[in-house]
Amino acid sequence: MTIAAPLPPLTLRHATLDDLVDVLRAQHARKIDVIVPAERLRAVGTHLELAGTEPLVSEDGVTATAGRYLPTAHCDQDIATKLGIPAPYLRRTREEHPRLYEANINGWLQADPHRRFLFRALAGNGRTGIGRALLSNSYKVIDNLDVLMAALAGIKDSGVAVQIDGADLTERRMFLRVACEQIQAYAPDLVTGYRSPFSGADAAAHPVVFAGFLLANSETGDGAFTITPRLTLQVCRNGMTINRDVMREIHLGGRMDDGIVRWSADTLAKTMALVTARARDAVRTFLDVGYVRAKIAELSREARVEVAEPDKTIAFVATKLSFTKDQQQLILQHFIKGGAITAGGVMHAVTSAAQVLGDAEKAFELESRGVEAMHLAAAL
Numbered sequence: 001m002t003i004a005a006p007l008p009p010l011t012l013r014h015a016t017l018d019d020l021v022d023v024l025r026a027q028h029a030r031k032i033d034v035i036v037p038a039e040r041l042r043a044v045g046t047h048l049e050l051a052g053t054e055p056l057v058s059e060d061g062v063t064a065t066a067g068r069y070l071p072t073a074h075c076d077q078d079i080a081t082k083l084g085i086p087a088p089y090l091r092r093t094r095e096e097h098p099r100l101y102e103a104n105i106n107g108w109l110q111a112d113p114h115r116r117f118l119f120r121a122l123a124g125n126g127r128t129g130i131g132r133a134l135l136s137n138s139y140k141v142i143d144n145l146d147v148l149m150a151a152l153a154g155i156k157d158s159g160v161a162v163q164i165d166g167a168d169l170t171e172r173r174m175f176l177r178v179a180c181e182q183i184q185a186y187a188p189d190l191v192t193g194y195r196s197p198f199s200g201a202d203a204a205a206h207p208v209v210f211a212g213f214l215l216a217n218s219e220t221g222d223g224a225f226t227i228t229p230r231l232t233l234q235v236c237r238n239g240m241t242i243n244r245d246v247m248r249e250i251h252l253g254g255r256m257d258d259g260i261v262r263w264s265a266d267t268l269a270k271t272m273a274l275v276t277a278r279a280r281d282a283v284r285t286f287l288d289v290g291y292v293r294a295k296i297a298e299l300s301r302e303a304r305v306e307v308a309e310p311d312k313t314i315a316f317v318a319t320k321l322s323f324t325k326d327q328q329q330l331i332l333q334h335f336i337k338g339g340a341i342t343a344g345g346v347m348h349a350v351t352s353a354a355q356v357l358g359d360a361e362k363a364f365e366l367e368s369r370g371v372e373a374m375h376l377a378a379a380l
Helices: 017-030 073-083 086-095 096-111 142-158 265-286 290-301 310-320 324-338 344-358 360-367 369-378
Strands: 014-015 031-037 041-044 047-050 057-059 061-063 069-070 114-124 128-136 163-169 174-186 206-216 225-233 239-241 247-251
Touching: 014 017, 014 239, 014 360, 017 031, 017 142, 017 163, 017 174, 041 061, 041 096, 047 086, 047 128, 069 073, 073 086, 073 096, 073 128, 086 096, 114 324, 142 174, 142 206, 142 265, 163 360, 174 225, 174 290, 206 239, 206 265, 225 265, 239 369, 265 360, 290 344, 290 369, 310 344, 310 369, 324 344, 344 360, 344 369
Parallel strands: 069 128
Antiparallel strands: 014 163, 031 114, 041 047, 047 069, 057 061, 114 128, 163 174, 174 206, 206 225, 225 239, 225 247
């Protein structure tokens, strides 16, 4: 079967829930998962080629799995990791010397021809598809669409009204920001002297924090399914993630035999029941005014600490947290606009800067370090 519809996008930024669901459904329709030995996998130029793999038979028809796939940047990273090739070198060979890219991959695949991998891909409009990940054959597949539907079911079961504060999709992960504006608390000490860098609104006039959490999942081997509590400032929608309270489900399972990966209905139902239960647990734990007030109290103790030398403080924080020079400059700009010369102001600068980054992965990494940035600034 040849799929005629256009290939779905691999990334989204600041998307609606409907947009996210539409893209995930389009990707799901093209999903190919194959356990393949190294002897049936080879590089041809800058593509990976599967040979002799069985077709995928579904209610939509028959889809060939044998053929060529263009690896994403994330898939290239997987290839480098699995074969012991330095990733920067492999990227360079792809860009500058495709024959070296081909020779390096094939040389290491041939060194252990019976080694098995889980290859995750999307069928293309013909014989060329997209290679998304090269994983261990013990990787437990937990797909984004299934996780999203199960988590939304858990939230609905809880009976608590929530708002979707935005969604992102990358080659590596899916993110869904959930806020609950009916669960809120005042946090005047957390926003002393702070104003929104986007609107200029004085946070002291609206010192409200909403409960919520961040749901994340990787179906390409880049981390567990997680639900992390996330507090949102009303005045600017800055998100403060409380990483130490994260709920996590690691993607590990038993080794799988060669061929198309087919999870039984019972296995899938049990996995999704666990995700639904985790979502209900998150609602019960994180969407609670007592929890929100306790976290505000913890954060406020350091947020009030004054920053004597903002330039040096932000440079120190950026170095400790491995921010890039561009990120450091952006954070400093947001710190100045925010007007709070405090450790809390540093945190708000980091989290507001994250909102304007076009790369969702970098935005996630930046926002997730906001509280840690405040701790570092307060300790100086």
